[in-house]
Every structure is written in C-alpha cells, then in structure tokens.
Amino acid sequence: MTAAGSIAAALHASFPRQALAQDGEPIRIGLIVTYSGPYADYGRQMDNGIALWLEQNGGTVAGRPVEIVRRDTAGAAPDLATRFARELVTRDRVSFIIGLDFSPNAMAIAPVLTQARIPCLILNASASDIPARSDYIARISFTVAQVSAPMGTWAGREGIRRVITVVADYSSGVDAENAFRDAFAAEGGEVVSSLRVPMSNPDFSAYVQRIRDEAPEAVFFFFPSGDLPNNFLRTAHERGLPQAGIRLLATGEAMDDSYMQAAGEAGLGLITTHHYSTAHDSDLNRTFIEGYRANHGDYPPNYMAMTAYDGMAVLHAALERTGGETGGEAVIEALRGLRIESPRGPIEIDARTRDIVQTVYVRRTERVDGKLACIEFDSFERVANPHA
Amino acid sequence: MSGLPIVLFDGVVYGMLLFLMSVGLSVTLGLMGVVNLAHGSFAAMGGFASVVLTSRFGVPFLLALPVAAAVTALAGAVLERTLFRRLYRRSALDQVLFTVGMIYVWIALGTFVWGAGQQAVQLPVFLQGQVELPGGYAVGRYRAFLLLVGAAVALAIFLGIERTRFGARVRAAQGDRDMASGIGIRVDRLFAATFALGAALAGLGGALSIPVLGLDPTFPLKYLVFFLIVVCVGGPGTVLGSLVAALAIGIIDVAGKYYAPEIGGFVIYALVLLILFWRPNGIVARA
Numbered sequence: 001m002t003a004a005g006s007i008a009a010a011l012h013a014s015f016p017r018q019a020l021a022q023d024g025e026p027i028r029i030g031l032i033v034t035y036s037g038p039y040a041d042y043g044r045q046m047d048n049g050i051a052l053w054l055e056q057n058g059g060t061v062a063g064r065p066v067e068i069v070r071r072d073t074a075g076a077a078p079d080l081a082t083r084f085a086r087e088l089v090t091r092d093r094v095s096f097i098i099g100l101d102f103s104p105n106a107m108a109i110a111p112v113l114t115q116a117r118i119p120c121l122i123l124n125a126s127a128s129d130i131p132a133r134s135d136y137i138a139r140i141s142f143t144v145a146q147v148s149a150p151m152g153t154w155a156g157r158e159g160i161r162r163v164i165t166v167v168a169d170y171s172s173g174v175d176a177e178n179a180f181r182d183a184f185a186a187e188g189g190e191v192v193s194s195l196r197v198p199m200s201n202p203d204f205s206a207y208v209q210r211i212r213d214e215a216p217e218a219v220f221f222f223f224p225s226g227d228l229p230n231n232f233l234r235t236a237h238e239r240g241l242p243q244a245g246i247r248l249l250a251t252g253e254a255m256d257d258s259y260m261q262a263a264g265e266a267g268l269g270l271i272t273t274h275h276y277s278t279a280h281d282s283d284l285n286r287t288f289i290e291g292y293r294a295n296h297g298d299y300p301p302n303y304m305a306m307t308a309y310d311g312m313a314v315l316h317a318a319l320e321r322t323g324g325e326t327g328g329e330a331v332i333e334a335l336r337g338l339r340i341e342s343p344r345g346p347i348e349i350d351a352r353t354r355d356i357v358q359t360v361y362v363r364r365t366e367r368v369d370g371k372l373a374c375i376e377f378d379s380f381e382r383v384a385n386p387h388a
Numbered sequence: 389m390s391g392l393p394i395v396l397f398d399g400v401v402y403g404m405l406l407f408l409m410s411v412g413l414s415v416t417l418g419l420m421g422v423v424n425l426a427h428g429s430f431a432a433m434g435g436f437a438s439v440v441l442t443s444r445f446g447v448p449f450l451l452a453l454p455v456a457a458a459v460t461a462l463a464g465a466v467l468e469r470t471l472f473r474r475l476y477r478r479s480a481l482d483q484v485l486f487t488v489g490m491i492y493v494w495i496a497l498g499t500f501v502w503g504a505g506q507q508a509v510q511l512p513v514f515l516q517g518q519v520e521l522p523g524g525y526a527v528g529r530y531r532a533f534l535l536l537v538g539a540a541v542a543l544a545i546f547l548g549i550e551r552t553r554f555g556a557r558v559r560a561a562q563g564d565r566d567m568a569s570g571i572g573i574r575v576d577r578l579f580a581a582t583f584a585l586g587a588a589l590a591g592l593g594g595a596l597s598i599p600v601l602g603l604d605p606t607f608p609l610k611y612l613v614f615f616l617i618v619v620c621v622g623g624p625g626t627v628l629g630s631l632v633a634a635l636a637i638g639i640i641d642v643a644g645k646y647y648a649p650e651i652g653g654f655v656i657y658a659l660v661l662l663i664l665f666w667r668p669n670g671i672v673a674r675a
Contacts, residue, residue: 041504185588206645262506
C-alpha cells in the first residue's frame with residue numbers, strides 16, 4: 001500500500017462518513033478531466049453539463065448543495081490523474097470522483113479508489129475493462145465495442161456480406177474492429193480486409209483507393225472523433241465510394257457534434273451506431289438541448305456534456321436510494337442496477353459489472369434546417385459492453 | 389498493380405501538400421537559422437483567414453488564397469519585429485522552448501475565438517469531384533489543382549532565392565551577418581522580409597491544405613512532425629531539397645499504405661531513418 005493510500009484508508013477509518021448528520025453540508029465531488037491543451041473542450045463540455053443539471057434541478061443533489069473540486073490532467077496523464085485522485089481523497093476530502101475523459105487516467109486511479117473506498121463515476125473513458133479495475137468504479141458513458149457490435153449486427157441483417165474495416169491503429173480501433181467483425185460474422189457476413197491506419201495520418205488517398213479497387217459492399221470505419229473521420233469522409237466522397245455502390249458505416253465518433261458540420265456534403269447518408277444523438281426525439285433531450293442552447297448559444301453540446309448531465313442525475317438517484325448516506329459501499333450498492341431516464345433514452349448500470357447498459361441507435365446523417373444531424377431510425381435495446 | 393498510376397499521382401500530390409506546408413519552415417530555418425516550431429501556427433492562421441474570408445465574407449476560394457498568404461505575411465512581419473528578432477542570437481534550445489510555447493498560445497487563442505470544432509471551407513464546384521484523364525483514370529480535381537500550385541510555388545521560390553538580388557542578400561546575411569551589414573546590406577529589414585515570406589508560405593500552405601486535412605485549433609501541433617520530417621530530410625534552406633524530400637516521402641507513404649497497409653504507416657519513418665543515416669544534413673545540404 002502506498003503512503004498516500006494508507007493515509008486515505010486511515011482517514012476513512014477514523015472519520016466514518018458523517019453522512020446523515022449534516023444535511024446542509026455540501027457534497028464534495030472531485031472532477032478529474034481535461035481543461036487545457038488540445039482537449040480543453042472536454043472539461044468545458046462536462047462543466048456545462050453538470051451546471052445545467054443543477055440549474056434545472058434546484059441546484060442540489062439529494063437535497064444537499066454540491067461543491068465540485070476540479071483537477072486538470074491536460075490530456076492523457078496517468079501519473080497526474082493518480083496524484084490528483086490522492087489529493088482529492090486525502091486533502092479535499094471528496095465523497096466521489098467523477099469525470100475521467102482518457103482511459104489511461106481512469107485505469108491509473110483505480111487502486112486509489114479501492115484503497116480509499118471512494119465511488120467513481122466514469123463520464124467518458126471507454127476502454128472495456130475499466131470498471132473491472134476497482135469495485136468502486138461505475139461507468140455511465142459507453143464503450144467503443146458496445147457501439148461497434150450493433151453496427152455489425154445491423155449490416156448483416158441488411159443483407160450486406162462483404163465488408164472492409166478501416167480503424168485507427170490503437171486500442172479503441174482494435175476494439176471496434178473486433179466487435180464489428182464478431183457481430184457481423186454472427187449474421188453471416190465476412191470482413192474481407194482489415195486496414196489499420198496510423199493515428200497521425202494526414203492523407204487517406206491510399207486507403208480509400210484500395211477500398212475502391214477491392215470493391216466491397218460496405219466499409220466500416222472507426223477513428224477517434226476529430227479531424228480523421230472527416231478527412232476519410234472527404235476522400236471517400238471525392239473518389240465516389242457511394243456512387244460505386246460501397247456503403248459507408250461507422251460509429252458515432254465519425255459524427256461528433258463538435259466536428260460533424262465540417263463534413264458537409266461528404267457526411268450525408270453516412271450510417272452510424274451510437275448511444276446518443278443531439279437530435280434524439282424525447283422530452284428530456286429537448287429540455288437538455290434547449291437549456292444548453294439558452295446558456296451557450298451556438299456552442300453545441302456533445303455526448304460529454306450529456307453524460308456529465310447524467311452524472312449528476314445518477315448521483316442524485318443513488319443518494320436517494322441510500323437515504324443520503326455517502327459511504328463508498330452504500331453508494332456502489334445503490335448504483336448497481338440503477339436505472340434512470342437520460343437525454344439519450346433509458347440507461348441502466350449493470351448490477352454485476354457496474355458498466356453501462358443502454359440503447360444503441362442506428363442513425364443516418366441527414367440535413368435538417370441546413371445543418372447535418374444524426375437521425376435515429378432503428379435501435380438495439382439494452383446493449384451491454386460485449387467485452388465485459 | 390492496376391492501381392499504380394493512381395498511387396503515383398496520389399503520392400505526388402500528397403508530397404506537394406507536404407511541400408507547401410513545410411517550405412516556409414525550410415526558408416526561415418535554413419536561411420535565418422530560427423528553429424521556428426510555431427511554423428504551423430502561421431499555417432493555421434492562413435487556414436482560418438481563408439475560412440473567415442470564404443464563409444463570412446463570401447470571397448471566392450481562389451482569391452482567398454493570396455489574401456490569406458498576405459494576412460500571415462503581415463502577422464509574420466509584426467511578430468518578427470516584436471518577438472522573433474530577440475531569438476536570433478539565442479541558443480537553439482531557447483528558440484525551441486519559445487516557439488513550442490507559442491504553439492500552445494495559438495491553440496488557446498484559436499479555441500477561444502473559433503471554438504474547438506473543425507472549420508469547413510466550401511470549394512468552388514470546378515474543384516470538386518473527379519476529372520477523367522486519358523487512359524481511363526480518374527483523379528480528384530482538387531488534387532490536380534494542388535499539384536499545379538505546388539509546382540508554381542516551388543519554381544517561384546527557387547528563382548526568388550537562387551536567382552534574385554534579394555535571394556543573394558539573404559544568403560549572404562545568413563552566411564556572415566556582420567560582413568553583410570559591413571557591405572551595406574540592411575540585415576534587419578532583410579530578415580523581417582524573409583520571415584514574412586516564410587509566414588506567407590505557411591499561410592498559403594495552410595489555406596490550401598484544409599480541403600484535405602481539415603482545420604481546427606490544434607493544427608500546428610498535429611502536423612509539426614511532418615513539417616520537421618520534410619525539412620530534415622530535404623536539408624534546411626534548400627527549396628529543391630524540400631521538394632525532393634516531400635515528393636519522395638509522399639510517394640513512398642502512399643505506396644506503402646496502398647500495397648502493404650499492415651506496415652504502411654511505418655514505412656515513412658523507416659525511410660526517414662535511412663535517409664538521415666545516409667545524409668545526416670539532408671538530401672540537398674546547403675554548403
């Protein structure tokens with residue numbers, strides 16, 4: 001046990017959560033996320049989502065005011081995340097840790113959470129085995145495999161038989177490739193080539209030309225959200241893949257709200273599977289979108305703002321279940337099997353794996369009021385992480 | 389092997405794109421000795437200038453390109469006078485630290501003004517889609533356009549630096565600063581002009597690259613490695629070297645990814661390693 005861990009455990013033992021005694025006392029929540037550098041937007045979206053939920057729900061969680069203690073990892077920085085987790089637990093005395101945008105950061109803090117018995121809600125990190133790293137972790141975002149496998153199933157049921165997969169060459173890309181292939185094979189389809197693209201790949205002409213020359217019925221691609229999906233789409237559009245009868249399939253990363261408008265014409269008709277579309281048709285989503293727009297104008301929310309919004313709702317529901325008790329065991333017990341309505345639709349935290357179970361939607365990119373939007377037209381209900 | 393002519397074409401175009409983005413760095417690094425790692429910031433500035441011009445003011449794309457270059461030239465001149473001139477006699481480490489810091493300042497500034505999202509630029513219709521070539525091959529119109537612009541820029545810079553009085557002065561000032569001022573060359577002004585030229589080239593490259601690479605505020609960091617590869621392999625300060633290096637890297641990268649996608653992403657780095665073993669100062673080293 002590390003020194004900081006020992007201190008945390010000692011603190012825990014000597015101050016058995018004063019829980020119910022102090023109702024007016026703010027709930028302290030540590031938020032570990034990225035606020036600076038190239039991914040500064042992640043933290044901004046999460047802050048906005050949390051603030052919006054509080055604004056729309058009386059400013060309190062389970063009747064208590066909330067104090068968020070923010071820590072900036074400036075990207076994937078496991079060592080920094082671990083240090084922050086220790087500080088939050090020992091010095092800032094938080095009851096929960098939430099956030100965690102990058103998977104390595106989430107993995108790194110797992111031992112601290114276990115030692116300190118502090119519950120953690122993962123709001124983005126999507127590597128499969130994160131909840132397995134600590135009994136105190138629950139995830140309410142998604143995993144790449146969870147949204148990739150339904151695309152394989154959908155493509156197979158559409159009667160598509162020969163597909164080429166193109167993924168970014170890193171762990172999430174490999175997750176997407178495997179999940180799609182397995183689900184597609186189960187429906188009788190075959191992946192005829194699997195291309196892996198380096199993470200920094202300015203020009204897609206070689207890959208797209210190869211796809212054109214191999215002429216499959218469809219291409220399934222996965223890249224982290226950002227410039228890569230759009231660069232791929234533009235090149236595919238320029239070479240006329242859709243006109244050549246090659247359908248384009250992807251996960252929702254390809255249509256991230258922060259980047260999708262830049263795809264323009266090239267994005268139209270793309271079929272994606274994902275857990276959330278800002279165009280999702282429900283009252284709660286309209287409340288979320290309208291509230292966000294009222295506060296931030298043209299700056300659109302994305303799935304990070306949405307999960308952060310849910311993070312508050314889930315904490316609220318869990319604390320209602322525990323009757324206000326904030327102790328680690330009680331909260332984790334309350335999170336198991338918890339179901340709430342989210343702007344994305346119904347979600348559930350699996351009682352055994354503490355991982356998210358949710359509806360995965362099949363969407364087509366269409367133009368609505370002059371802007372691209374992911375319009376849901378089919379769905380898979382209660383999808384769990386296939387690799388859990 | 390039916391894809392070979394297309395692969396060659398794509399490789400040459402990709403090389404031209406690398407050349408257009410990096411040649412400005414080759415000019416400032418090779419001729420002025422400034423390790424300007426913030427080169428990509430000027431490229432991004434040119435890119436944002438062209439986006440603002442085309443989407444907000446309805447300026448045609450072809451007109452927006454020279455204006456974007458002019459805007460970055462001006463920004464380059466101002467920054468040279470205020471910031472970069474303090475770096476000329478400092479160590480390479482100081483220059484690196486300062487310019488890397490500038491990249492982060494730019495990212496924060498760009499995010500503040502335009503948001504973290506990606507910017508779109510609308511291409512004119514005649515540059516969209518593909519054009520049929522004799523032999524039944526179809527190539528992207530915009531890619532063909534990049535090829536022509538790249539060739540024109542290469543020729544113009546080559547003549548400008550190797551064949552004009554301005555170029556001769558710059559080369560003289562780089563060789564021996566004190567001697568150059570001794571024979572009446574206004575080194576200060578000359579360097580400001582050269583720096584502005586480097587920035588203008590970056591701005592043009594940035595504006596031209598958006599339809600292929602896209603543009604968001606992290607652009608300067610994302611493509612830094614590629615700028616450096618081209619300049620190192622080509623040899624700093626030689627336009628010909630940058631051109632040869634960019635084309636070689638472009639062709640081999642595209643061919644590697646087309647024919648052997650399993651290892652394709654690595655081919656370019658292996659090539660860089662081999663070339664630098666063979667000629668540590670670049671393919672065309674300036675004496």
